[in-house]
Amino acid sequence: EAQVTQNPRYLITVTGKKLTVTCSQNMNHEYMSWYRQDPGLGLRQIYYSMNVEVTDKGDVPEGYKVSRKEKRNFPLILESPSPNQTSLYFCATSRAGISYEQYFGPGTRLTVT
Amino acid sequence: GEDVEQSLFLSVREGDSSVINCTYTDSSSTYLYWYKQEPGAGLQLLTYIFSNMDMKQDQRLTVLLNKKDKHLSLRIADTQTGDSAIYFCAESLRTGGGNKLTFGTGTQLKVEL
Numbered sequence: 291e292a293q294v295t296q297n298p299r300y301l302i303t304v305t306g307k308k309l310t311v312t313c314s315q316n317m318n319h320e321y322m323s324w325y326r327q328d329p330g331l332g333l334r335q336i337y338y339s340m341n342v343e344v345t346d347k348g349d350v351p352e353g354y355k356v357s358r359k360e361k362r363n364f365p366l367i368l369e370s371p372s373p374n375q376t377s378l379y380f381c382a383t384s385r386a387g388i389s390y391e392q393y394f395g396p397g398t399r400l401t402v403t
Numbered sequence: 404g405e406d407v408e409q410s411l412f413l414s415v416r417e418g419d420s421s422v423i424n425c426t427y428t429d430s431s432s433t434y435l436y437w438y439k440q441e442p443g444a445g446l447q448l449l450t451y452i453f454s455n456m457d458m459k460q461d462q463r464l465t466v467l468l469n470k471k472d473k474h475l476s477l478r479i480a481d482t483q484t485g486d487s488a489i490y491f492c493a494e495s496l497r498t499g500g501g502n503k504l505t506f507g508t509g510t511q512l513k514v515e516l
Contacts, residue, residue, distance in 0.1 A: 394445035
């Protein structure tokens, strides 16, 4: 079964405590991306990766890091989380190429106090 | 620039048709999408339309694209309570980012009995 998994699904943490949200896909997709969803703002892209070792900034990359060491995994790293990073985060994957459907993970709800 | 707008709420009676509207600003959009988000879930692709098409029908769903006015709509015929969700339109742009999607703010559809 084609899957995009994210862990954890829910996380409450404190300001400044480093955290990583994992994203894994089993579809051998080249393209992976992270979005955050905030009320009234829709989804905004944080970072994306076109393939292994190829990553680039999206629209709201400040305060985030990513890595793509393997094709199936694309972790999102918050080195020093702040309350304005409280949000719902989605990982998405697709084959390379503009016409291919993006598959979304189930989301990670992060609260930073 | 990239800007995708939707109204925030729509309420319809079960059995009626729903029409969800979206406007976008970037004329270089290649594909336009409609995604559905049910409570507590990720985004699910409902349908998409290529930018050189005017209309696409898929069972109860009809997508209309007015490229001149940069207006996209999704019509759901015979709306059911299971259609209650947030609906996002998104555009796909030919950028160095390949598959980047720019999302609207989402329209919350409420179906009343």
